[in-house]
Amino acid sequence: MELFERLAVALALGLLIGIERGWHQRGRKEGQRFAGLRTFGIISLLGALSGLLSDKLGSHLILAATFLGFSMLVVAAHLLEARKTEDYGSTTSVAALLTFALGAVAALGFLAIAAAVAVVTATLLGLKPVLHDWVEKLEQKELHAIFKMLLISVVLLPVLPNQTYGPLDIFNPYEIWLMVVLIAGISFVGYFAVKIAGTSRGVTITGLFGGLASSTAVTLSLSKMSRDSRGSANAVLAVGVILASGTMFPRILVEVLVINPGLVMDVVWPLMIMMVVTYGGALWLFLSSDRGKEMEPVKVQNPFEIMPALKFAAFLVVVMALAELGQQWFAEEGLYTVAALSGISDVDAITLSISRMSNQDLAYSVATNGIIIAASVNTLVKGLLVVFIGDRAMAWRVMAVLLSTIAAGIAALLLL
Known part of the structure; x- marks a missing residue:
């Protein structure tokens, strides 16, 4: 029965990929398709039977020889089809080879791995139009930014020394650069989410995902736009600012989770309450606004360059040192003062610093x-930016929601 189960899984995986390939080639007549639903099922069974024979006979030469012969058949079929249709795409051919391998992997007992790879393969095959659209939207500077991101995370991070230096015993090159990579990674997610979705589709998308890249930048951009807008348009812009501010709270939660998972249960409720109040205010404004008007695209700058990353690393070291000194010299009041001052310009650095300190001797409370405190100050600063830069009608909407958010955060600290 175990062998039958393995063969059944292999057949199911082949049919899964075959469904996608058959749908992709549905416009071709019968006999003109390279491989469809039935063929991919048979291919997977061929791989499974080859794997079973090799396993029972104790020689993988049978599996290797069968795969070699099947590969030659696939290449010949691909060349014949390309000669007739002048379509030299090799996706289906590669998918057929992979399906054979998945059948063999399933037959050898690695069912979970085979199933996972098959699902990912079918998903990638089905996402062809979407993936091609993403690539077309990608600019050269963004491609370079991706390579730089990989350089600092995959190449540079592993070689940095993971030990502390300095008189305060806080300068750990590996930990500091890990924090830089974390912030850059979160910003990347937000930036490319806006890039893929398109800012012209609405300020709500920009607010939600642009806040991951830079909620302050979104606030400034939408506040400037409000000067030339009136009425319901400003309500929509206010929604964007509020959503960007609300995105800061799950962003903080992710940072805490990475640096000190044990602290998450203490900060999750105040942060979630603040997020719910913020998003609730945004939802109320969104439902009461006229969303039919087309808005001007919002500019969200590329989130990663080498110099800003180095500047953030330097700023992080300064904040870590001030937080440590404030805690040592003035106890809790000193740390709270540093948190408030840091929150004026950036909430990430102080969040990372405090999370790191709580790994040592800093009480979770x-x-x-x-x-x-840092999140509340940063939220207040965004509201003040709208007051001084944006339209007055937009400013009171934003301030009403953000002040409610701050009050909810303070209440959560006092009650929880």
């Missing part, structure tokens, strides 16, 4: 208070 003090760490939670410091993070909420």
Whole structure:
């Protein structure tokens, strides 16, 4: 029965990929398709039977020889089809070879691995139009930014020394650069989400995902746009600013989770309450606004360059040193002061610093208070930016929601 189960899984995986390939080639007449639903099922069974024979006879030469022969058949079929249709795409041919391998892997007992790879393969095959559209939207500077991101994370990070230096025993090159990579990675997600979705589709998309890249940048951009807008358009812009501010709270939660998972249960409720209040205010404004008007695209700058990353690393070291000194010299009040001052310009650095300190001797309650203070100050600063830069009608909407968010955060600290 176990062998029958393996063969059944192999057949199911082949049919899964065959469904996608058959749908992709549905416009061709019978006999003109390279391979469809039935063929991919048979290919997977061929791989499974070859794998079973090799396993039972104790020689993988049978599997290797069968795969070699099948590969030659696939290449010949591909060349004949390309000669007739002048379509030299090799996706289906490669998918057929992979299906054979998946059948063999399933037959050898690695069912979970085979199933996971088959699902990912079918998904990638089905996402061809979407993936091609993403590539077409990708600019050269963004491609270079991706390579730089990989350089600092995959190449540079592993070779940095993972030990502390300096009189305060806080300068750890590996940990600091890991934090830089974390912030750059979160910003990348937000930037490319806006890039793929398109900012012209609405400020709500920009607010939600642009806030991951830079909520302050989104706030400034939408505030400037409000000067030339009136009425319901400003309500929509206010929604974008509020959503960008609300995105800061799950962003903080992710940072805490990476640096000190044990602190998450202490900060999650205040942060979630603040997020719910913020998003609730945005939803209320969104439902009461006129969303039919086409808005001007919002500019979200490329989130990664080498110099800004180095500047953030330097700023992070300064904040870590001030937080440590504030805690040592003035106890909790000193840390809270540093948190408030840091929150004026950036909430990430102080969040990472406090999370790191709570891994050592800083009480979780003090760490939670410091993070909420920084988030509250940063939220207030965004509201003030709208007041001084944006339209007055937009400003009161934003300030009403953000002040409610701050009040909810303070109440959560006092009650929880």
